[in-house]
Amino acid sequence: MRLHKLTVTAFGPFAGSETVDFDALAAGGLFLLRGATGAGKSSVLDAVCFALYGETPNARRANRLRSDHAAPGRLTQVELELTLGGRRLHITRLPEQRRPKKVGTGTTVERPQTLLREWAADAGDGTPGWRPVSKSHQEAGEEIHRLIGMSREQFCQVVLLPQGDFARFLKGDSEERGKLLRRLFDTERYGLVEAWLAEQRRAQESAVHSGRRRLRDLASKAEQAAGPAAEPAGEWVPAEDGDADLTAGVLGWAAILRSGAAEQLAVAEAALAGAEAAQRTAQHEREAAEELAGRQRRYREALAEAERLAGFGEAAARDRHRLAAAQEAVGVEAALRLRESAAEALDRARAAEQRHREALARTDGGGQLPTGAGADAAELAEAERRLRAEVVRLEAARAEERRRTELAREQHALARDRRAAEDLAEEAEDWLAEFDGELARLEQQQTRAQMASTRVEQLDGQRRELTTRLGAARERDGLLAEIAAAEPRVAELRTAALDAREFGLDLRDRRLAGMAAELAAQLRPHEACRVCGSPEHPAPAEAAEGDRVSAEDEERAGRAQAAAERLWGEADQALTALRVREAAAAGAAGPESADVLARTLAELEHEHRTALQEAEALGRVGQEIARLSEDRARRLEELNEARERAAVLTDRLAKLDDEQRALTARVAAARGEAASVADRAASLTGLAEAVAAAAAAARTAAEARARLDEAEEELGGAAAAAGFPDAGAALAVLLPREERERLEARLERHHAESAAVRHELALPELAEAAARPPVDLPAAAAALSAATDRLGRAHAARSAAQERCTALAEIGRQLGALAAELAPALERYRRINRLAALAAGTSTENRLRMRLESYVLAARLEQVAAAASDRLVRMSGGRYTLVHSDDRGTGNKRSGLALRVVDAWTGTERDTATLSGGESFFASLSLALGLADVVTDEAGGMPLDTLFIDEGFGTLDEQSLEEVMDVLDGLRERDRAVGIVSHVADLRSRIPAQLLVRKGRHGSTLALAGREDA
Structure with a gap:
């Protein structure tokens, strides 16, 4: 990592914009960052850290980075240009800060901003320049952190x-x-390993404690299941901190409990077998007593039933005689009922025949139907056949009639489609007729938009040029005002400097003129003169009282002259700089005034907006031309398709008209005077059905008359066969079927009951039981109850012993499974406990307690x-x-x-x-x-080509400082730059390249200083 340039604006103690050229400063490899205490030396390092990480080394809040000396409208900003991983980067960061509102009064919060750029051979327009990489805080931070490879804390310790x-x-x-x-x-991951081991130890310890609790629970359950006579479990269950072998004693104790339970189960099973045998004996005795008592009761009940049945003998004889006479008249009853049914059927058939003949007489059959009362069923059936044949012949005409209706609908639909096709063709022709004019209009718009687009590009260049010239003109006017204000001040300072120089020269001349008197004032009697060496001073020179000038007077005048000349020089340099800037601004602005340039720029802006509005229509007009061409092709295709479809539909309609005329003639012949063939066929079908109904009614009436004759003959024969003189005699003794069935049931029941009583009294076991003394059932029941109670107690004892054995066996199985489960858990606990203690440094095996x-x-x-x-x-x-x-x-x-x-x-x-x-x-x-x-x-x-060392050199003597400087010189190897932050005076003479931080009432400034400025 190598730093190239740092620019800070309104940052920390720096009120304005200050730039550090690290390439020039670190050309010799070693440079000094010096300044008075509180000037802002460390703020330079803070700015580097803030540019890279968005935070300062001491993690001050970003909104406190703003300089208190900065103007309200100047935003705090840090720019850093550096090389990271072979990439030249430029980082710009603005912290969150308050700024004056652009509209109105007061302030608003300016959000933090980050811009990361990279120098590229092709910045997008074919020329080298800065290429944007990211404007996101997170993305820029991640990219910078990836290239540096260090966190902010590491960077502040390693680089600063x-x-x-x-x-x-x-x-x-x-x-x-x-x-x-x-x-x-x-090293956080190693701390996490320690924490993980400790957590695992706690988890395994919890598992072991859980195993102990489960062991105690199972032991309590076993002790409870074994009963009060069992050996207590307390001395067999280990304590929380007991031996690691948790289950050995408990398993043996549980085996002893299971053995005792098995012995108790054997004793209970023997007692249960004796109780079951005694209960079976009592049960048999009770059953025998109940059986004997039942036989005695049955014998007594059979004697009483025999006496009751003997009283119904005469009534039963009368019922048998009456039932025999009624059964002889049953055959006459069936014939009588058949005759009555046949008579009723004949009446219904005659009524139905009369209704159908009257209905047929009212039907208009063209005079061809047999509607009179003398027409028999055969004549009516023949008329029905003729009508059915006529309906069949009309079916073909009905199909043609339906076809005629379908043809009418089809003709209507085809005519509608043909009109639609013709309308579509006419619409397409009208649209195509207007196509050429619309296309010409759009092409004219396109030409105007293209010309406007070209004009926009021309105006853009003119706007940029005029904007630059206007800014330069305004700068020029402002500088002229500053120059006009500064020239009188420079003239005053020049006059003051010349006066101070003249005054100093006058004092020097006056001192030289009075030098003899000054030397004479130093003479002492009998002391050699420093000029002539004589100890005698016959006539020493004397100066006039007003012309005496001392060295102090001359020195004060010299300091005043130097101060006046320094002020004049600084003001003259500032005026010269203003004139240079004014000349540069005037050259860039040209001869026009700022107002003229502003008006010209406003006119260009208006023309640019107008041209831009026209140029924006270029894309839309192009799309409309393309859409118009597509519509033309579609319209031509629609026109051809519509014409072809209209021709096809016309041919089809002609054919359908011919077919419709032929069908109309045939249907008219078939329907006759009816509204339609369907109505004609329906009328004939209804007439045929009426004739068929009348014929069926005539046949039914004839059949009913024949059945009545047969029934009367059968009734006379049945009465004679039953031995009655006539049917009336048979009806006199005839009983309803329900009465006959009731008599039969009563007689059968009396006969069955009498036979059952005789059978019951004839049984030898009942007679033998009746001869024996009465049975004592309560005594037998009491004996059975006592035996049952004893059996219940034996069952309960055996069940309890069985449940005890089952429970102890299940607990034993659980204890075995728990022992198998706890063995690996105990091993894991021993191992993880040892590892956790070693990692935590609490184990005796960790002799260093690390x-x-x-x-x-x-x-x-x-x-x-x-x-x-x-x-x-x-x-x-x-x-x-x-x-x-x-x-x-x-x-x-x-x-x-x-x-x-x-x-x-x-x-x-x-x-x-x-x-x-x-x-x-x-x-x-x-x-x-x-x-x-x-x-x-x-x-x-990552190579660190730039390092900063902050303070500490004031404690070194000259020899130690020399040795430290040798080491720091060694750091410059491999083109490394080392910056020393110090105010030690001795370092100023040792390090030529220096960055001087000056503090002032209105903020600090930065300047490069050589050895002569030290």
Whole structure:
């Protein structure tokens, strides 16, 4: 990284715009940045850091970077030109700040801005120049950080070497050194490793504690399942900090519990078997008693039922006689019902026949239908056949009639399409007739727009030229006013300087004239004269009282003359500079006045806006011409298609007209006097259906008459066959079917009940049970209840023993699984606990008590100490060397970041805090330079061609300063520039190239100063 140019405006102590040309300043490789305290030396370094990172080294707020001396309208801005990674970059940054409002009064907030540009051989117009890279804060910051390879903290420690920080670093303790090293080296990941190991240790420890809790829970469950007689689990369960083998004792104790539970289960099963046998015996005795009691009850109930059935014998005989007579008359009933049904059917058929004949008589059949009462079914069927045949012949005519309707619709649609085609063709012809005129109009507009576009380009050049001339004219007028105001002042100062010179020359002449009197005033009696050497002074010269001039008077006059001449020279130089600038502005502005140029520019602006408005229509007119051409092609295609379609439709309509006339003639012949063939066919179809209905009704009436005759003959035969003199006698004894069925059911039920009672009384087991004494059922039930209670208690005892065995077996399985699960968890806990303790520095195995992050930082510190020692040996004349120490800290302090200094003169190693002021400067400067080398390597080896060293040289004697300067001269190798920030007077004579920072009431300024200005 090499800095080329820095420009600051309204930044820090600088009220105006100040520029530092690092290429000229660092041409010799070493330069001095000097100035009074508070002038702003460190602000130059702040500006470099702000340009690169958008922040200053001390992280001041950006809105406090603005100079308090700056004018309200001047914005704070930093520009830095540098080379990074072989790329020439230009960075411009403006912090957030307040500025006056452009409209109205008050202020507004100006947002921060960042602009990153790169020098390119082709900046976009074929010439070399600055090419924009990014205007985004984030993108520009990421690109710069990628090229530098260092964070802001690393850059401020490596490039802007702050001696105060390294003096504290040199003499501080491990904690203070660790804070700086952590900022410079990315060791966060090692801290994260420590935290991760600690978290894993806590997680594994939690898992082990969880295993202990689960073990205690399972032991409690086992103790509860085993019952109060079991051995307590307390002495078998390990404590929180107990032996690592958590499950060995508990597993044995659980096995003992399972063995005892198994013995209890065997005893309970034996007791259950005895209870089951006693319960079965009581159950059998109870069942036998209930069976005997049931037989005795059945015998008593059968005797009572037999007595009841004996009282219904006479009623049953009467019901059997009545039922037999009714069943003999059942055949006459069926014939009678058939005759009645046939008579009703004949009445309905005759009524229907009468209705259909009357309806047929009202139908107009052309006098050809048999509508009289004498027409039989055959004649009506023949009339129906003739009508159906006529309907069939009309079907063809109906198809032609439908075709005629479809042709009419098609003709209408074709006529509509032909009219649309003709209208489209006419519209296309009208549009094409107007095409040439519209195209000519658009081409004229296009020509005018092209001419206006050319005029815009010409006016742009004239506007730029006039704008430049107007600015120069206004600058010229302003400079003329300044010159007019400055000339009287210069004349006054020239007069004052000439008067002061004349007064000084007059005093010198008067002193020379009175030199004899001045020498005579120094004579003493008997002392040799310094002019003639005589000890005698017979006539010493005497000066008049008003002409005596002393050396002090002459010296005061000389100082007044020098001051007057300096003021005159400065004013004359300023006037000359104004005249030079006025001449340059007048040459750029030309002879015209600013008002004339402003009016000319306003006219050009108006003409430019007019031409620009006309030129903006160029693209639109071109699009309209292209669209017009496309429309013409489309219209021609539409015209041809419309004409062809109209011709085709005309031919088709002619053919359809011929077909329509033929169909019309045939349909008219077919429909006769009807409105349409369909109406004619519907009329005939309705007539045929009426004839068919009348024929069917006549046939149904004839069939009903025949069935009635048959039913009357069958009724007479049935009465004779049943043995009745006539049908009336049979109807007298006839019963309804429901009554007959009820009598049959009652008789069957009486017969069944009587047979069942006789069967029940004939059973030998019932007779034998009736002969025995009554049964005592309560005693048998009480014995069974006692046996059942005993069986329930035995079952409960056996179930409890079984559940105990099952629960203990399940708990034993869980204990085994927990033992298998805890074994690897315990191993992981031992391993992670050891690693975490080692990384945290708390393990006895970590003899240095160093944390992992401290170990990595110690390695970096060892590299820094080695790099610093190379320079410290040269600065101290070979006496001192810095070494890294792993000694443990006192008390609870960790080790690993200690520094020791080795004194080659005494061969001893001592603490860095024992170094003197100058020696501390040697060591801290060596540390700063060594750290710069190590951080540079860590950041990817980015060459740092520009370094700054801030203060610390005031503690050095002449010999030490000479040795330090030799080391700094060595830094200039490989074209490296080193800037020293100091106000030590001795460095002014040693370093020719200097950047002088002057402070004043209205802000500080920057200027390059050579050795003669020192």
